[in-house]
Amino acid sequence: MSESKKRILLMVLDGAGDRACPELRGLTPLQHVRTPNLDWFVEHGIAGLCDPISPGVRAGSDTAHLSILGYDARAVYTGRGPFEAIGAGVDIQPGDVAFRCNFATVNSDMEILDRRAGRIREPETEQLAEALDGIEIDGIECSVHAGTEHRAVLVLRGDGLSPDVTDCDPGEDSHLLRCEPLTEEAQLTADVVNGFLDEAYERLRSHTVNRKRSAAGLPPANILVPRGAGGYPDIESFQEKYGISATCVAGVGLVKGICKVCGLDVYPLPPVCDGGMDSDLIMKMEGVLEALEEYDFVLMNIKAPDVAGHDGDAKAKSEVIKRIDAAVGFFRSRMPEDLVVVITCDHCTPCSLQDHSGDPVPIAFYTQGMIWDDAGEFSETGCSRGMVGRIRATDIIPICMDLANRTSKFGS
């Protein structure tokens, strides 16, 4: 092996893939927007399509990022709660059961009036989380941690817990559901969740934050809606699995959580890189450039296209992609030479669907000295013309590692 080892940057444009948007004359945002900087990487490398899990399977951000990092999501995924918890900076431990929650608005019949309590956010959610902290039911300690926007995490700690319980989120229905055990061993856990919800409602309804919100005509955040119960994920460390130092540059808690649980470091970013629609992408790219000086492998996530997709706003998604392209241009003019760059999405978030789809996502691999194929445009159709063909997200790290001259031979 005469070439030296390269560093690897994996850029995840969260939810950037799409379907035909009527507002964009039947194009996807990636097809619609001119993206010379993203396209540069396609032109000077190879491209294809990638299934986050397998064809047709609608991946969550969590399962998709696990796959992108080379893990079999079906084997390691243990419910979203623990990933959210870790993302929110909660030190969850083996034996804990964690839930992802929304602050929501209910009436006294526990009918949900607003699933996001008027999109309440920090610092209000932090004050409410604090009010719920320290509740203890049947010897189980309950802790609540505010997350991004209206989101929060509930962690149960104590003996005899089980993650095999139902969600309290009614989805389409309108009444908060009671938590039910799915196995005999989970009875205690379900009882604790239900006891916690009763107590939470009592504490939240009269809280100053909510009295002020009601006075201002805003929906009070008077309940927490838990779902996605999971135990502590037992995942082999990425750094050990691949023998490289690795960090993530991401704003959104869930992605940071997944990376952490996979053993990646979380690179510190200023608060303006929060993963929202207005996240400062140039500053994020500066973070990436810095991180590449310290680490062999950097996963960068830009959340904004996913947010626009969930909002069903094809124009906003196009604007975000324009901003991403500019940031990629900023990065390209400063990037080190010994670098493998992969650009892809964790899943599509079609505006028509306002949710993730099971469509494959575009992917491009770039490094100096590689073959160039016929693909020249970073889009769903543009990348499909490339020589990568159709791969699965679990193939990404092995391909990167090989382009980075970091693989060992299987056989001789």
Added chain:
Amino acid sequence: MSESKKRILLMVLDGAGDRACPELRGLTPLQHVRTPNLDWFVEHGIAGLCDPISPGVRAGSDTAHLSILGYDARAVYTGRGPFEAIGAGVDIQPGDVAFRCNFATVNSDMEILDRRAGRIREPETEQLAEALDGIEIDGIECSVHAGTEHRAVLVLRGDGLSPDVTDCDPGEDSHLLRCEPLTEEAQLTADVVNGFLDEAYERLRSHTVNRKRSAAGLPPANILVPRGAGGYPDIESFQEKYGISATCVAGVGLVKGICKVCGLDVYPLPPVCDGGMDSDLIMKMEGVLEALEEYDFVLMNIKAPDVAGHDGDAKAKSEVIKRIDAAVGFFRSRMPEDLVVVITCDHCTPCSLQDHSGDPVPIAFYTQGMIWDDAGEFSETGCSRGMVGRIRATDIIPICMDLANRTSKFGS
């Protein structure tokens, strides 16, 4: 998820894929024939190639249809006999062992003179099957059911049976083979089959039908040749697995049998839609349109291209494809809007081979509001230019379900 659920139509053009045909100046029938209606679905959707099982594996119609319906054929396939039996309307039960059979012509040395007994068919085969019904050997009840053309089904019922026995079909060789057990437990079954064959020869040789055939210079159907022994298939219901109501619109027994055993309903069709070369395709399309009013999912099979392929007749296959295209045009002008359409083949049946090959088959996915790729022609090469890439038949239902907005998210 803001879009509503769609219905799904899976059109299987049985054996339509091919290899280069000298009679068609080196083109395949799908390349040779102008098919504007099939092409319309390719132009307005996405296309690719699909391996019925995996690259290079020659699928049967049964294993291919199992795969197309999303089942791992290697896991669930238990011999062709049970599928033929179910297709012929036989109520086979757990514990039974079923064989597919040909009526054939032998001399007194059990040398096979004509493997299809001059392509004998109904009503003669029905009379012969009746003559064989009710034979009992070693306490095992033997029943025979006439199938399509020279085909029939033998079902053994009783205690202690096993499907682990050899075929009696000599293939290239010319003598009827004795049935041999492949395990100790299968000795009884082999003995019963051999006893049955002796008795069947005695009953058939002197049967009126055969006396008349001999008098007319036709080969008598004086033996049944059993092969493909299998027990009752234990398959998870398609309707439960995917949570949708499902039916099949098919003429040929084997396809109906596979669909039935997978828990699909079998939509009633008039006898002119029998899956033969002259099957009424417009009437079949009317059946599809009706079925789509009642069901979420419809699998339609058109058998004629496979028949032409087995006959090695590239011109006849081209004519059939022309007729299919006209029927697809009829369908297209009447189809509901909220529909996902998939057009594919279960396998290729190259005219040069007169049998199935392990080549991948063309596939196209269409629904309103989807991306359009570069492919524009429903053929082996035409579809290969599309963005679907190369998938496996087991990916088809997940992709359809996703395009139909019927999948749930894996993760969040």
